Amino acid sequence: MSQQHVRQPSASPQPGALRPTLNAWHLWGLAVGLVISGEYFGWSYGWASAGTLGFLITSALVATMYTTFIFSFTELTTAIPHAGGPFAYAARAFGPTGGFVAGYATLVEFVFAPPAIALAIGAYLQVQFPALDAKLLAVGAYAVFMTLNILGVRTAATFELFVTVLAIFELLVFMGVVAPGFSAARFAAHGWAGQHEFSAAAIPGMFAAIPFAIWFFLAIEGVAMAAEEARDPRRTLPIAYIAGIVTLLLLALGVMVFAGGVGDWRQLSNINDPLPQAMKAVVGASSGWLHMLVWIGLFGLVASFHGIILGYSRQIFALAREGYLPAGLATIHPRFGTPWVAVLAGGAVGIAAIFSDEWVTLGGQTLTANIVTMAVLGAIVMYIVSMASLFALRRREPQLPRPFPALGYPVVPAIALGLAVVCLLTMVYFNPLVSALFAALMAVAYGYFRLTAVQRAAVALARPGLAGPG
Template structure:
């Protein structure tokens, strides 16, 4: 399915992405989650408690990806979940999934940009992390505008370098690894499991999700894939396997490097974990800081690609201002959508008073906001899969979810558990998330006539 431009607008997106590039996008979108963000889960659950949480979330994501791939290959559309829910539940379903996905993909980049600033600050203490974050936005927005082929090739290179760096990290810290370090106080500060550890394990769910958040963004590159029905399943399945193995390895090796409590509330746990082994002046440490940026850049760059396609798809069908649906006549990229998402992300970086509450850091709260959008979209996507199986049994499905209905049911149940616990532990952030959704719904109602004209055209 090729993208069709709105009447009188600029050209459609260009189909140029191969399987290996899509795998690079799948891994690159997520891999910054192995570098930072997840360690905040240790603060509430401890290392062992968080391991249980992470394995639960990994099972949810694995079954979700196998199920989500059916939707992606059946309906290859730049809007991804927006298109699936719209087909299953009509315009309102499309709005809910599209808005939730947009919140996920617009709020993830500022958290990553702040981590880029933190990594640079380790090497150059005089650099303001927030200014570095803004600089990252300007650079990678520009790269995304220049062309999807260049952007995807760069993403693949960054993903490969990031994987190499994570393997180097595990190798360097392995001589000092101790399971005793990892397990000490591993049940929410206690050495043995008790019922008191369970609340912390639930509270840590957003940070376990951060390990895998945004892998579904490959769906938003479907219109730009050469052969989406073949290449997307391969990219998704190999991507989730790669990420699960890396997540387990990084978490275990970092926790066993020394006193893990020193890593639980910071944006750069890997350099600090390595510092516990090699000291402050080791060349390994400096190498990790520099190469560690590759993982952050890979996800940052890839999620910019993802949010821009979501904004473009929503605007193309009049769910957002049609102005944002323009495609650059030379580069064939949605340049206005790229810039619009960047403006919101930069504003979030400087939103300390709005988002920094609940006793958590700004980064932790931005991560949680992004996760609320993701979980809402996961629930709607699995419901769409069930609905379309019943309503359109003869729809072409190049890839069918294995073990149906078990896999999508596991993914749906896991997402519902995650949503319920996140609301319980993060009521203020959920209120802000609900307010964003409500504001968007007001725009959705106000522009109903525009969508009617779009359909008529």
């Protein structure tokens, strides 16, 4: 089958297309905002198995994977600016089945990350309102931010930029306030999986902590799903990605080190609000600084929650537009120009996950930890398929315009691919039940994929889009 070019966004969008309205600042705000909740919660679960020092090494390994991945991924996002993101790249490289694998994995990542963040929003609000139910607060967050996403992408992205800047400011305030109480000795105490000194017994815990180190950076690749809504994506997307990963690396290191050195870090390793609790150890429960952290700190959670809703809706929209999901999910609101049905559909799955208390029994982890693990599994599979797509497209389409070629090709993409494979194998080993659930859902999705081949063929004939090897 001959290769066809992916649809490119235009200034005057056609029916079924999204409107290009986002500038580089919007995209940077989205890149950081998608991820910044990972600095507020989730990562501290890694301390439970690896200790502070062990988790520091795990985080450095994961940071290397993300840095090499982003400097490679930008080649794909600028060469193929498409709302489907990884799904579009894999379909171009490997055909419909490749598109299915990448699309399923990305969908799991972006649909399962928001309920974990919503639960953290509920936990933060409970600090101020102990009588309220965290799960009901999480559902309320879904209602508010699904509505905002439906009202328009530029409105949503401008709000995202605003709350992201506030969230960064608050993390800097946190570091400044707790700095006087920081002690390197407290950070290092029991730092090797509960032991004072490093031994071989600490290594399994460091590998088991990989999902929570990934949580520091999870979803930054979601900027690719705004590619059709970006102005001059070949220029603005690389700026957003590179500035975003640098911002997140610095914030992750600062938050992790300062939070771990202000008291007994073991008290923070299995909770959804480690930063308020770390600050409480320094300034006391009645301090105005603590209340400010809770209220302004919500902006970090909101930034990621809101941004990932934007990401999952575009992924659902793109898959439905190409016939991989029911066509109704690609419906665009006639007034706001947003994929409103996709926004609501992803939210319904997330809310169901919030109330799936039986997940707590999987592997003996908390509900939040299992949702995080599920989202991370999707992300890692998507990273592997994306890097494989990069290598395949270099070989099969050497003439494809690449405005921002992968730096250090082929070494840098190979490092990203190799580390992603290590992360996946490790996660499956340490999380067999959640991994089995991930695989079972993929099998069900693949059954639907096989049953709808005629539907996809009809879509391809009606409006040629992605193409790949037959």
